Amino acid sequence: MGKTLPQMPMSTHHEHRSHDDHSHGDESGCTTSPISVSPVATCETACCSHDVKPAPVALGKPVAMGARVQTPIRIMQMDCPTEEALLRKKLGSMAGVSGMEFNLMQRVLTVTHEPQAIEPILDAVRSLGFTPEIATGTASDAALTPEPAKPWWPLALAGVAATASEAVHWFGLPTWLAALLAVTAVLACSITTYKKGWVAIRNGNLNINALMSIAVTGALVLGQWPEAAMVMVLFTVAELIEAKSLDRARHAIQGLMQLAPELATVLQDDGNWLEVPVKSVSLQARVRIKPGERIALDGTIVSGRSTINQAPITGESLPVDKTEGDAVFAGTINESGSFEYLVTAAAGDSTLARIIHAVEEAQGAKAPTQRFVDQFARVYTPVVFLIALAVAILPPLLTGGAWFEWVYKALVLLVIACPCALVISTPVTIVSGLAAAARQGILVKGGAYLEEGRKLAWLALDKTGTITHGKPMQTDFLVLNGHSQTDVRAVAASLANRSDHPVSRALAAAARQEGVVLRNVDGFEALPGRGVKGVIDGQSYHLGNHRLIHEQGRCSAELEARLTVMEEQGKTVILLTDEHAVQGLFAVADTVKDSSRQAIAELHELGIKTVMLTGDNAHTARAIAAQVGIDEARGDMLPEDKLKAIEGKIGQGGSVGMVGDGINDAPALARADIGFAMGAAGTGTAIETADVALMDDDLRKLPRFVRLSRRTHALLVQNIVLALGIKAVFLVLTLTGLGTMWMAVFADVGASLLVVGNGLRLLRANTPH
Numbered sequence: 001m002g003k004t005l006p007q008m009p010m011s012t013h014h015e016h017r018s019h020d021d022h023s024h025g026d027e028s029g030c031t032t033s034p035i036s037v038s039p040v041a042t043c044e045t046a047c048c049s050h051d052v053k054p055a056p057v058a059l060g061k062p063v064a065m066g067a068r069v070q071t072p073i074r075i076m077q078m079d080c081p082t083e084e085a086l087l088r089k090k091l092g093s094m095a096g097v098s099g100m101e102f103n104l105m106q107r108v109l110t111v112t113h114e115p116q117a118i119e120p121i122l123d124a125v126r127s128l129g130f131t132p133e134i135a136t137g138t139a140s141d142a143a144l145t146p147e148p149a150k151p152w153w154p155l156a157l158a159g160v161a162a163t164a165s166e167a168v169h170w171f172g173l174p175t176w177l178a179a180l181l182a183v184t185a186v187l188a189c190s191i192t193t194y195k196k197g198w199v200a201i202r203n204g205n206l207n208i209n210a211l212m213s214i215a216v217t218g219a220l221v222l223g224q225w226p227e228a229a230m231v232m233v234l235f236t237v238a239e240l241i242e243a244k245s246l247d248r249a250r251h252a253i254q255g256l257m258q259l260a261p262e263l264a265t266v267l268q269d270d271g272n273w274l275e276v277p278v279k280s281v282s283l284q285a286r287v288r289i290k291p292g293e294r295i296a297l298d299g300t301i302v303s304g305r306s307t308i309n310q311a312p313i314t315g316e317s318l319p320v321d322k323t324e325g326d327a328v329f330a331g332t333i334n335e336s337g338s339f340e341y342l343v344t345a346a347a348g349d350s351t352l353a354r355i356i357h358a359v360e361e362a363q364g365a366k367a368p369t370q371r372f373v374d375q376f377a378r379v380y381t382p383v384v385f386l387i388a389l390a391v392a393i394l395p396p397l398l399t400g401g402a403w404f405e406w407v408y409k410a411l412v413l414l415v416i417a418c419p420c421a422l423v424i425s426t427p428v429t430i431v432s433g434l435a436a437a438a439r440q441g442i443l444v445k446g447g448a449y450l451e452e453g454r455k456l457a458w459l460a461l462d463k464t465g466t467i468t469h470g471k472p473m474q475t476d477f478l479v480l481n482g483h484s485q486t487d488v489r490a491v492a493a494s495l496a497n498r499s500d501h502p503v504s505r506a507l508a509a510a511a512r513q514e515g516v517v518l519r520n521v522d523g524f525e526a527l528p529g530r531g532v533k534g535v536i537d538g539q540s541y542h543l544g545n546h547r548l549i550h551e552q553g554r555c556s557a558e559l560e561a562r563l564t565v566m567e568e569q570g571k572t573v574i575l576l577t578d579e580h581a582v583q584g585l586f587a588v589a590d591t592v593k594d595s596s597r598q599a600i601a602e603l604h605e606l607g608i609k610t611v612m613l614t615g616d617n618a619h620t621a622r623a624i625a626a627q628v629g630i631d632e633a634r635g636d637m638l639p640e641d642k643l644k645a646i647e648g649k650i651g652q653g654g655s656v657g658m659v660g661d662g663i664n665d666a667p668a669l670a671r672a673d674i675g676f677a678m679g680a681a682g683t684g685t686a687i688e689t690a691d692v693a694l695m696d697d698d699l700r701k702l703p704r705f706v707r708l709s710r711r712t713h714a715l716l717v718q719n720i721v722l723a724l725g726i727k728a729v730f731l732v733l734t735l736t737g738l739g740t741m742w743m744a745v746f747a748d749v750g751a752s753l754l755v756v757g758n759g760l761r762l763l764r765a766n767t768p769h
Helices: 083-094 115-127 139-144 154-171 175-189 191-202 209-221 225-250 351-364 368-399 405-414 420-439 447-455 483-494 502-513 546-552 557-566 594-605 618-628 639-649 663-671 684-689 700-733 740-765
Strands: 061-063 068-075 095-105 108-113 132-134 263-267 273-278 286-289 299-304 306-309 320-322 333-336 339-343 442-444 457-462 475-481 522-527 530-536 540-544 574-576 582-589 610-612 631-632 656-660 674-677 692-696
Touching: 068 115, 083 095, 083 115, 083 191, 095 639, 108 115, 115 286, 154 175, 154 225, 154 483, 175 191, 175 209, 175 225, 175 557, 191 209, 191 225, 209 225, 209 405, 209 740, 225 740, 306 574, 320 420, 320 582, 333 557, 351 420, 351 442, 368 405, 368 420, 405 700, 405 740, 420 442, 420 447, 420 700, 420 740, 442 700, 447 457, 447 656, 447 674, 447 700, 457 639, 475 502, 475 639, 483 502, 483 530, 483 540, 483 574, 483 582, 502 574, 502 582, 540 546, 546 557, 546 574, 546 700, 557 618, 574 740, 594 610, 594 618, 594 700, 610 639, 639 656, 656 663, 663 674, 692 700, 700 740
Parallel strands: 457 610, 457 656, 610 631, 656 674, 674 692
Antiparallel strands: 061 068, 068 108, 068 132, 095 108, 263 273, 263 286, 286 339, 299 339, 306 320, 306 333, 442 692, 475 582, 522 530, 530 540, 540 574, 574 582
């Protein structure tokens, strides 16, 4: 699993940062990733003049922002760009409102406003026919809140009446009967549409409800009784189906939320075990897990061992053996054995909760394609409306055409004018892609990164803990210049024991196995990219890499030859020096993960070039790179060197990604177009700050992410082409006199259903392992 990440200050993505590095040569034992602030919604189909972009906030109470606050408002009627446009226009003109962020999938509007403006804001929302509620809990709670069931009989009555009206017209029965049946059908199923349409018209907004209300009313006025009735029924049925389809996207992470059980078996003060709600379990409480149970809270095993299915968190296909000292995560399944663990995170702060929160924030962020579509939709609707107006007026006035014929064509064009299918296609596809990635243990922090993944041309990778297991073993030990073997071993082990670098841990582990007695270290200090130093028994010592020895001027020709031989074997060499000479030499070797070889091969198949950036020496870098097939290897890299390497790849055509799990990867991770954090499960800050967090240490998730990104983009393009193509076809049919109103309904809601269903295909993709 990933190593514990120290808390880091928040900053914007791609800001250059420097960190203290407690390592020598390669990556430290800490995971990190670039800090990024998810982009938030800007203007939609009815853009307001304010362009303040509030950062995403958790639901609950208003969040202070200087003289303003952010308040999340749940609006259950808000599930389409139609409602968003209304709200933008209404609230955007209010003096106390400085920003809005819409999450249509979760039906939450976050308003940035002056503190005293909240009541006028709620009143304004109510004036649009919506029911606002200050949100509490999580956004997903809103998504899972069931709406009151609507009676089915009015729609059934409308369907029967519309069909009967069509039959009366077909068989040439009295017109008044067809009219009566048509009006009955319209009244039975159109009340909601007319109400929404009136609110839209009153607020100067031409949404689908307004356009449909005008079109159906116009058809009734023109005496097109059966067609008016059938159009309204078809529209209502299509809206119902579309709502059900959107619910599937809206509930894409519902399965994750239901993973963690509501109760946990906790040890009480009197020694008894009692099932209690997980929300009431405190940190360091002792919890017991039986075979087959789901784990309720994050923790560390203190007694027992078991095999745990971690697929819901990490996407791993095989269960993982766990024993004392290992971390366990809420929502995972205990397959065999019984154990006890100490709680390390509250229910609302577990890895599972962080994943859910991250996906919710990502759903609220807008991808580049979505922003383009929103801007296009702002122009599309008024243009088509003006065309419809011209079609209704100009031909009769200029060419003497029949008013009935051209007004009817204009009404059909009004139905075609709504861009709902176009606008809804992008968020549904992006959310489906984000949910599909989360199910595979890939946490993507926004649609922008999901889209950017398809452009990757170069991928830079850290070595230790990323390509290799990060658990090197000591392979060689030599005493130099006549020093005592016992003293050299003891001093080196004492210094290594104070460092958390994987190489240092290998030296310390070997010393423990040999029973070496550690000595007290004073003045211990980490030397970034070089090693460590300290004072033992009044003598100053350095334990570091090849670079450090060169800088100290103590690398002789004989020593250089020895180091070269070991480094060419892929070993990392660490040397112990006092104030005068090199006392001893230690070599450790790391092993390459099998998954790394497969991942690099798959990345090459996708046309992505790879480069390894490591603080280890160049010989070791080349040896490891050769084992896994990496295109380019660079050793002896300090944090600033890794940053320069990333900057050198930027601009060479395509995006540049950086994969790492160490603090000295942070500047490079931040500068890259996409920063990938390895082994983020249980590492709260990595989940919150990475562009893309791979929940386990499996590099094969990288090509999966790229393939998912490319498929998502392909579906986005398909949906845009479908939405605009269908509209264009029916637009031409209408202008040539072949289009009818019911055909226009299919052009609108039919296209919406088509693009929603196409976007949801991402959720049906099998998880590759």
